[in-house]
Amino acid sequence: MALLDLANPVRFMTLSNRLLPILAVATVVVLAVGFFLAFRAPADYQQGDTVKIMYIHVPFAWLSMFGYTLMACSAIGLLVWRHPLADVAHKATAPVGATFATLCLITGALWGRPMWGTYWVWDARLTSMLVLLLLYLGLMALRAAIEDPNRAGRAAAVLTLVGFINVPIVKFSVDWWNTLHQPASVIRMDGPTIDPSLLWPLLTCAVGFSLLFISLQMLGMRTEILRRRVQSLEARAAAEATA
Numbered sequence: 001m002a003l004l005d006l007a008n009p010v011r012f013m014t015l016s017n018r019l020l021p022i023l024a025v026a027t028v029v030v031l032a033v034g035f036f037l038a039f040r041a042p043a044d045y046q047q048g049d050t051v052k053i054m055y056i057h058v059p060f061a062w063l064s065m066f067g068y069t070l071m072a073c074s075a076i077g078l079l080v081w082r083h084p085l086a087d088v089a090h091k092a093t094a095p096v097g098a099t100f101a102t103l104c105l106i107t108g109a110l111w112g113r114p115m116w117g118t119y120w121v122w123d124a125r126l127t128s129m130l131v132l133l134l135l136y137l138g139l140m141a142l143r144a145a146i147e148d149p150n151r152a153g154r155a156a157a158v159l160t161l162v163g164f165i166n167v168p169i170v171k172f173s174v175d176w177w178n179t180l181h182q183p184a185s186v187i188r189m190d191g192p193t194i195d196p197s198l199l200w201p202l203l204t205c206a207v208g209f210s211l212l213f214i215s216l217q218m219l220g221m222r223t224e225i226l227r228r229r230v231q232s233l234e235a236r237a238a239a240e241a242t243a
Contacts, residue, residue, distance in 0.1 A: 009225050016218050023215040031208035037201035053111045059209040060104035067097025072164045075157035087153040092220030098136035124173035125181045135163040
């Protein structure tokens with residue numbers, strides 16, 4: 001099956017119906033392994049056991065940016081190629097991305113309190129991540145404010161592409177400005193600098209949360225497709241009743 005064939009809602013519903021149980025089981029297994037490895041991982045020589053919040057905070061941050069990137073790709077698919085599922089994918093991703101961005105900020109605050117002595121500082125990384133959350137919320141509010149679904153989808157797609165400039169700002173803020181956050185230690189041109197005893201639990205948790213993100217996003221897409229089918233049937237029934 002060609003990748004573009006999945007733009008057909010019927011084929012997507014069939015494939016997702018088969019994949020979701022597999023994804024659900026894989027999510028539980030990988031997260032269980034990741035949490036076990038995180039529990040067994042050694043404490044940091046400076047931060048102690050507090051560092052273990054990293055195993056959920058960092059995946060939340062990565063997936064917050066991944067979610068918005070996925071929405072930007074969906075926006076291009078809607079505006080340029082008008083793929084049938086592009087708008088569905090865009091709309092379904094927003095609440096999942098917003099949830100992960102919120103959890104990223106909450107876990108970051110809990111981590112920052114014992115390390116920095118405060119829950120919040122207006123440094124570049126925290127501020128740009130807050131902007132990312134506000135973009136997610138703004139996109140959902142924009143869709144809710146416009147009654148015409150087609151106009152709402154196009155307006156949300158345009159705003160998504162404009163706001164995408166914030167994603168590299170989040171990623172490279174620790175390199176471009178002096179912040180309380182440490183520089184990147186995993187995704188680096190010269191390879192990770194974090195010790196393997198901490199790196200492998202982190203990567204395992206990241207894979208598990210990625211599977212969770214994909215599962216939730218796929219469920220959201222299925223729900224949106226079914227909602228649109230119901231609306232179409234209701235509109236058709238209303239038109240036949242007045243004919």
